[in-house]
Amino acid sequence: MSILILAEHDGSQLNPATAKTISCAAAIGGAIDVLVLGDAIDSVAAQAASLQGVNRVLATSAPHLAAPLAVNHAAELAAAADGYSHLLGPSSTYGKDVIPHAAALLGVNQVSDIMAVDGPRAFKRPIYAGNAIVDVNVPDDQIVVGTARTASWKAASDGGSGSVEARPAAAEAAAHTRFVGLESGGGDRPDLQTADVVVSGGRALGSSENFELIYRLADKLGAGVGASRAAVDAGYVPNDMQVGQTGKIIAPDLYLAVGISGAIQHLTGIKDAGTIVAVNKDADAPIFEIADIGLVGDLFSVVPELEQLLD
Amino acid sequence: MKILVGIKRAVDYNVRIRVRSDGSGVETDGVKMSINPFDEIALEEALRIKEAGKAEEVIVVSIGGDEVQQQLRTGLAMGADRAIQVNTDEALQPLTVARIFAALAEQEHAGIVFLGKQAIDDDSNQVGQMTAAVWGRPQATFASKVDIDGASARVTREVDAGLETIEIDLPAVITSDLRLNEPRFVKLPDIMKAKRKPLDVVTIDALGGHAGNGISAGHHAAPDARSRGIMVEDAAALVGELKNRGLL
Ligand SMILES: Cc1cc2nc3c(=O)[nH]c(=O)nc-3n(C[C@H](O)[C@H](O)[C@H](O)COP(=O)(O)OP(=O)(O)OC[C@H]3O[C@@H](n4cnc5c(N)ncnc54)[C@H](O)[C@@H]3O)c2cc1C
Ligand SMILES: Nc1ncnc2c1ncn2[C@@H]1O[C@H](COP(=O)(O)O)[C@@H](O)[C@H]1O
Numbered sequence A: 001m002s003i004l005i006l007a008e009h010d011g012s013q014l015n016p017a018t019a020k021t022i023s024c025a026a027a028i029g030g031a032i033d034v035l036v037l038g039d040a041i042d043s044v045a046a047q048a049a050s051l052q053g054v055n056r057v058l059a060t061s062a063p064h065l066a067a068p069l070a071v072n073h074a075a076e077l078a079a080a081a082d083g084y085s086h087l088l089g090p091s092s093t094y095g096k097d098v099i100p101h102a103a104a105l106l107g108v109n110q111v112s113d114i115m116a117v118d119g120p121r122a123f124k125r126p127i128y129a130g131n132a133i134v135d136v137n138v139p140d141d142q143i144v145v146g147t148a149r150t151a152s153w154k155a156a157s158d159g160g161s162g163s164v165e166a167r168p169a170a171a172e173a174a175a176h177t178r179f180v181g182l183e184s185g186g187g188d189r190p191d192l193q194t195a196d197v198v199v200s201g202g203r204a205l206g207s208s209e210n211f212e213l214i215y216r217l218a219d220k221l222g223a224g225v226g227a228s229r230a231a232v233d234a235g236y237v238p239n240d241m242q243v244g245q246t247g248k249i250i251a252p253d254l255y256l257a258v259g260i261s262g263a264i265q266h267l268t269g270i271k272d273a274g275t276i277v278a279v280n281k282d283a284d285a286p287i288f289e290i291a292d293i294g295l296v297g298d299l300f301s302v303v304p305e306l307e308q309l310l311d
Numbered sequence B: 001m002k003i004l005v006g007i008k009r010a011v012d013y014n015v016r017i018r019v020r021s022d023g024s025g026v027e028t029d030g031v032k033m034s035i036n037p038f039d040e041i042a043l044e045e046a047l048r049i050k051e052a053g054k055a056e057e058v059i060v061v062s063i064g065g066d067e068v069q070q071q072l073r074t075g076l077a078m079g080a081d082r083a084i085q086v087n088t089d090e091a092l093q094p095l096t097v098a099r100i101f102a103a104l105a106e107q108e109h110a111g112i113v114f115l116g117k118q119a120i121d122d123d124s125n126q127v128g129q130m131t132a133a134v135w136g137r138p139q140a141t142f143a144s145k146v147d148i149d150g151a152s153a154r155v156t157r158e159v160d161a162g163l164e165t166i167e168i169d170l171p172a173v174i175t176s177d178l179r180l181n182e183p184r185f186v187k188l189p190d191i192m193k194a195k196r197k198p199l200d201v202v203t204i205d206a207l208g209g210h211a212g213n214g215i216s217a218g219h220h221a222a223p224d225a226r227s228r229g230i231m232v233e234d235a236a237a238l239v240g241e242l243k244n245r246g247l248l
Helices: A017-028 A042-050 A070-080 A092-107 A212-221 A229-233 A299-308 B035-051 B065-077 B092-109 B125-134 B189-194 B235-244
Strands: A001-006 A030-039 A056-060 A087-090 A110-114 A116-119 A124-129 A132-137 A143-148 A163-168 A177-184 A197-201 A224-227 A254-258 A275-281 A293-296 B002-006 B010-013 B033-035 B056-065 B084-089 B108-118 B139-149 B151-157 B162-167 B173-176 B199-203 B216-221 B230-232
Touching: A001 A017, A001 A070, A001 A092, A001 A254, A017 A030, A017 A087, A017 A143, A030 A042, A030 A070, A042 A056, A042 A163, A056 A070, A070 B125, A070 B139, A087 A092, A092 A143, A092 B092, A092 B151, A110 A124, A132 A212, A132 B199, A143 B035, A143 B235, A212 A224, A212 A254, A212 A299, A212 B125, A224 A229, A254 B162, A275 A299, A275 B235, A293 B151, A299 B235, B002 B035, B010 B065, B033 B035, B033 B065, B035 B056, B035 B065, B035 B108, B035 B139, B056 B065, B056 B092, B065 B084, B065 B189, B065 B199, B084 B092, B092 B108, B092 B125, B108 B125, B125 B139, B125 B173, B139 B162, B151 B173, B230 B235
Parallel strands: A001 A030, A001 A087, A030 A056, A056 A163, A087 A143, A110 A143, A197 A224, A197 A254, A254 A275, A275 A293, A293 B230, B002 B056, B002 B108, B056 B084, B084 B199, B108 B173, B139 B173
Antiparallel strands: A116 A124, A124 A132, A132 B216, A177 B162, B010 B033, B139 B151, B151 B162
16 A cells, blocks of 8 residues: 655645654655745755655656646646555645546546545445434445545654655646735734644623734734634634634634534534533524633623733 | 535434444434535535636536435535436445546546545545546645636645645646535425436446455444543642643
8 A cells, every 4th residue: 555645735844744744644654755846946855755654755846836736736746646455635625626536537536535444445435414424435447546634643743864866747737727816814823733722712702802802812822813704704803714514623622602602513623632622692602512611701701801801 | 527426324413423333333214415515615615616717617427236326315405407317236445436537537628526534424535636637637635725727626635734825727627625615505486496407327337437355344443532621610629630640
């Protein structure tokens, strides 16, 4: 068995989702190679090679691969797949965009969101927003293509010593798709997907000004900041902060849900959190059914109090 | 330009999902079924593009047994011009669905195949990307804004890092994210009118869609449930409890 992993990065830093995908691959077993696609990516390739368990890094550098356009990246991934028994990527928006496209080029279906490995071709994955877990099997005669549900896997640690090889681009740029730009919402707070502590605010905050309360509390805790869909839709915060079925699936040690009712689509995103704390003024809010510690109260008084107590 | 819109019949998003006790699947008997929410958004966007004079025809497509006609009629009532049911009772794999959409796109000379970013039953998030690959055309997934400009489209995409904008030449596949729009409500007269709109039934074989050897689903289990924890009185008690547990 040999596994090829599609690395995710921003041009200079390897995304931690890659190290998590490596842990999923390690559970499958076999030699692990990593494909890095981009332009001038020596440093990213070196970071990938230093992850525990990585055998070889294939680095394909070309100007048209600088932007993460799925058509271009999937063409490279499919071309590099020859000889591998498994192709894996993270189930981030990047992985979800590229991997199914590559799977179709290879003529196979994909296993989305692998949360557990039962055998080289047997996996568990969530369906119905995580309300059911299904066992799936990939037939013997085809390459396994899948995405790893990042919240289910711990990041592989550093200390590996894989080799790095340049791999020339296999395909030309697709003329029909052009990258225009990326507008990044994130500030310099800890990344939502890797932070140990996350504080999220919901519709109850009422405005982007009031959301400052959440930011201030988060800063006291050194936490990442998330939000419910309602808060994002209302324009209090940017879309990249949404936690849940259609946002980010996260697994911090501590999650504080403030003014969030606990809709099933939101809970899907925090199922794997260590400890869930909920602050809500409605004692019957569904969030309390799953919260480890609940506090019934008005967030506009509770949050400032918490902030003071943490001084 | 014609726009094909994928409509999947799925368990309504408000239904509390129960796994069957024998592990054979999720209970769907007597459960409310609806259009997959992302598909409703895709259809709304297609209708707006048509209303802006940038498309002539909106065709809703569903692959499944006769029960999917219910969702197709809802799509017609929302404003689609006609509907196609690709008739099959088999359990579908994303690649099969993608091959059908690619074949239909060719047949109909579609300018856009507009799909949902994911079906909320299988949560695969694959069909749009696979359709683009099979069809050999651009893909713009997770769209939160779509501007059609002649033969191309500028699409804003919701990605982990923020909002990405790309430009694609048509024909192309676009998949909708939740913030693309708010779908309209269906009015009673529209439901009556929809009964007279054309709904064609074609066989899956006519579209050569079988992907063959697919991934098989076995046992289904309910997820490990989180249980209700403790309640604390006030902020000070909360901080105390967090300290006790070594979380602060
Ligand atoms: C297909 C689909 C996908 C979805 N995906 C997601 C997703 O990924 N993530 C997500 O979050 N949602 C998602 N949703 C939406 C979800 O169903 C809910 O609508 C949303 O999570 C509600 O957000 P909320 O809890 O902030 O708002 P509400 O449900 O309105 O809850 C607000 C809460 O704040 C409390 N409150 C009000 N004032 C105060 C106060 N002063 N102090 C304390 N508490 C107060 C209220 O008691 C209430 O419980 C999705 C929906 C669909 C249909
Ligand atoms: N049986 C189907 N009939 C019509 N459209 C479908 C079907 N299955 C999937 N789709 C479309 O493909 C999208 C993505 O589905 P999936 O990749 O299965 O999550 C859905 O939102 C639909 O637009």
